[in-house]
Amino acid sequence: MVVKVGMADLNVCASPDSIITMGLGSCIGVILWDPVSKVCGMVHIMLPDSTAISQNTNRAKFADTGIEELLEKVLLSGATRSRLVAKIAGGAQMFSVNTNSPTLRIGERNAEATKAKLKELNIKLVAEDTGDKYGRTVEFFPATGEYHIRAIGREGKII
Secondary structure (H helix, E strand, O other), X not given: OEEEOOOOOEEEEEOOOEEEEEEEOOOEEEEEEEOOOOEEEEEEEOEOOHHHOOOOOOHXXXXXXXXXXXXXXXXXXXXXXXXXXXXXXXXXXXXXXXXXXXXXXXXXXXXXXXXXXXXXXXXXXXXXXXXXXXXEEEEEEOOOOEEEEEOOOOOOEEO
16 A cells, blocks of 8 residues: 655555655655664655744644654654664755745755754664755655655656
8 A cells, every 4th residue: 555645744654555745846755764663654844943833733844843743653653763764855946046045945944954853853864865956756665665756857766
């Protein structure tokens, strides 16, 4: 079965299933994976920091709260905290704009916030495909740890 994750959403799965999200532009698809139990989770984050928004009810929307929520869910699904590793993809600069403005460099800020949160949680980032100027569709296979990345007009890759 293929488990789908929408924008500003998260979900978990285990081998032999896979987990997919589409339309990562400036958004980041974060995978937390336990290679022994073959349990994983994915969060599709849109923004770097929940503290900029008052009365936020969607924790998955932000890097800081979404990764914490994902961590809770993968642990409840049988992953072991000390074995978790992360893979990330997305964080593109989708529009040609003044990149001197931090507000408009949302993809880069999402990637930075994601890496900072993983470091804070002591989860090792083992692979990433971030940046550039194109959107991605990603699918993770917890049986093998392969993170498949597809983009229109580009050759697929596995990280």
